[in-house]
Amino acid sequence: MVTLGDYLLVSGMLFTIGFAGVMVRRNIVIILMSLELMLNAANLSLVAFSRFRVQPGGLPNYSAQVFVFFIITVAAAEVAVGLAIIVALYRARQTTHVDDINSLKF
Amino acid sequence: MLVFGAAVVINRNPVASALSLVVSFLGLAALFMSLDAYFVGIIQVLVYAGAVMVLFLFIIMLLDLRVEKLRKINWVATTGGAVVALALLIQIFYVVGNFKPASQPFPPLTRSTIDDVHNIGSLLFSSYNLPFQVIGVLVLVATVGVVVLSKRELR
Numbered sequence: 001m002v003t004l005g006d007y008l009l010v011s012g013m014l015f016t017i018g019f020a021g022v023m024v025r026r027n028i029v030i031i032l033m034s035l036e037l038m039l040n041a042a043n044l045s046l047v048a049f050s051r052f053r054v055q056p057g058g059l060p061n062y063s064a065q066v067f068v069f070f071i072i073t074v075a076a077a078e079v080a081v082g083l084a085i086i087v088a089l090y091r092a093r094q095t096t097h098v099d100d101i102n103s104l105k106f
Numbered sequence: 107m108l109v110f111g112a113a114v115v116i117n118r119n120p121v122a123s124a125l126s127l128v129v130s131f132l133g134l135a136a137l138f139m140s141l142d143a144y145f146v147g148i149i150q151v152l153v154y155a156g157a158v159m160v161l162f163l164f165i166i167m168l169l170d171l172r173v174e175k176l177r178k179i180n181w182v183a184t185t186g187g188a189v190v191a192l193a194l195l196i197q198i199f200y201v202v203g204n205f206k207p208a209s210q211p212f213p214p215l216t217r218s219t220i221d222d223v224h225n226i227g228s229l230l231f232s233s234y235n236l237p238f239q240v241i242g243v244l245v246l247v248a249t250v251g252v253v254v255l256s257k258r259e260l261r
Contacts, residue, residue, distance in 0.1 A: 001211045003212075005203075007137070008198075009198070012198035012199070015198070016192075017112050017114075018111070019190075020191035021114065021115035023190060024183070024188065029169075030114070036154070037127070037130070040134055044137060047141050051142055051212055052207065052213070054212075054214075054216075058215055059215065059217055059220070059222075059225065060142060060143070062222065062225045065143055065226055066229050070234075070237060070241055072153050073241050076153055076157060079162075080249075081248050081252055083161055083165045084251070087255075087256060
């Protein structure tokens with residue numbers, strides 16, 4: 001029997017993978033991908049709780065899914081802006097390695 | 107899904123990372139479907155496996171990121187990051203283990219037909235109307251910002 005805890009653990013593991021990616025990797029594109037993984041881990045736990053809190057009508061609690069919808073929209077906008085910043089950065093410095101971009105002013 | 111999520115972080119080739127991310131998101135969409143959230147699952151496939159992935163691959167090809175030259179791995183940072191992530195994982199396991207409802211199975215849905223697009227849509231336009239409009243403004247601002255950022259030399 002699949003319980004709520006199983007989904008929460010999978011969500012936690014996915015979040016940890018994304019977090020480790022942000023901490024360990026030094027390529028800025030990979031860091032952005034790891035951020036996406038973390039956002040999706042949050043989405044998974046939201047949907048799991050939505051399914052867990054069945055309302056009197058016999059349907060899941062849809063407020064959480066509306067929230068997931070908002071998160072997906074914001075994440076898509078964030079990826080677009082982030083990648084545009086990376087392209088601008090690459091034009092200026094010819095690198096995507098965060099250790100090469102450690103000065104505030106150049 | 108978790109394997110491919112880990113592959114995103116482990117792969118040195120950015121294209122392989124992006125493709126692992128697609129597979130990971132498809133697995134996540136399957137999990138959403140198993141939780142009876144069909145609308146969210148389909149949105150996940152459309153937005154992430156479709157739009158976001160094309161964007162990532164396009165940028166990787168545009169910047170011509172090859173397999174990273176084997177830089178000397180900064181072992182202090184790597185082990186530090188791994189230790190912090192491991193501590194986070196242990197805490198998550200501990201919290202979920204002590205969380206009472208986590209061990210209960212999901213209650214059954216009594217309704218036979220699930221029209222979640224209808225329900226989410228009506229909720230979006232009634233209770234969550236203001237956030238919905240704010241999101242619209244946010245997307246507009248993001249669009250304008252991307253156009254401004256990707257213009258060559260502003261001055």
